[in-house]
Amino acid sequence: MARLLRALRGLALREAPGWTARGRADCGGLRAGAGSPQAGSLTKHQPALSKSEWQKKLTPEQFHVTREKGTEPPFSGIYLNNKEPGMYHCVCCDSPLFSSEKKFCSGTGWPSFSEAHGTSGSDESNTGILRRADTSLGLARTEVVCKQCEAHLGHVFPDGPGPSGQRFCINSVALRFKPKKH
Template sequence: MARLPRALLLLPSGEWRGRVVRGLAGSGRGDAVLEAEASKRKMATHRVPGSFLKRELTLTEAEWQKKLTPEQFCVTREKGTEPPFSGVYLDHKEPGMYHCVCCDSPLFSSEKKFCSGTGWPSFSEAHGTSGSDESRAGILRRLDTSSGSARTEVVCKQCEAHLGHVFPDGPEPSGQRFCINSVALKFKPSKQ
């Protein structure tokens, strides 16, 4: 396969095929519908779900673009993905916490990081998880059918940033593999 431009690799899985300047080729959806959806997203606000999170994070699309690098914006706000084996945290082993690049919420501990061989940083559970209870974790799970099959998307509970996906093929005891984009994370080392 010919080498794809980096911008196309950052698109949500499979959406680079048939990509046109405005909308998706063969989608059957007119430019007016796509523009209306894009306009709604520009003004979308991100409300904090859950009582233990105190503040609301409300930014427009333009404000997110100012705050983030183009790669961070594409992955976290447009549900893209970084190319496999390219992320800065793939082989990172320092003890500490991985936070959301958008809102700084703690998401994953280095203690739960493992090498899955898939090309993205992998974690066996989210920070704040107690057994199977993720109510105090900094993540939410959502159904994602954008690739044509059902997957479970992982987003930041605080700002709804797309982080990656979770799969049921991880190590015991959880059996989960949180496959997370490095560009969606900011690492903070443990204080010694």
């Protein structure tokens, strides 16, 4: 119930004009083993792009996933087996979202992360993500979107590794990987 109330408070903040409240492959890494919703600070939105502007900027698959809440097929994403150190950014607005240090093999067919970049304990106010309730398939799930541009990234589930127990199941097509500079 407390989780729902915090999520509803975040939705009310997002309605202010121009402002927003702050998924088996041989992939190695940690094995899968619930976090609290992020509280939210306010961040100024980038100017919203029109549907046609997003279609020009993104590939058809990127547009379908990020702007129409689609999903790439399991085991098809380019980052599923990526083990390079670096940062995963939003493909739409380039916001940093997930560190490779928190990536693990969940066996689900999508890149999985145990927490968002900028998380401090259970506090996600300094991350680039927002959580939203999603009942689109008749199930209670938690959607993960980019805080800056509201791109659909994937979902978060309470079946990840410790200590948070979270599994951010994120579409590769919604991400852009930037290798760590040596």
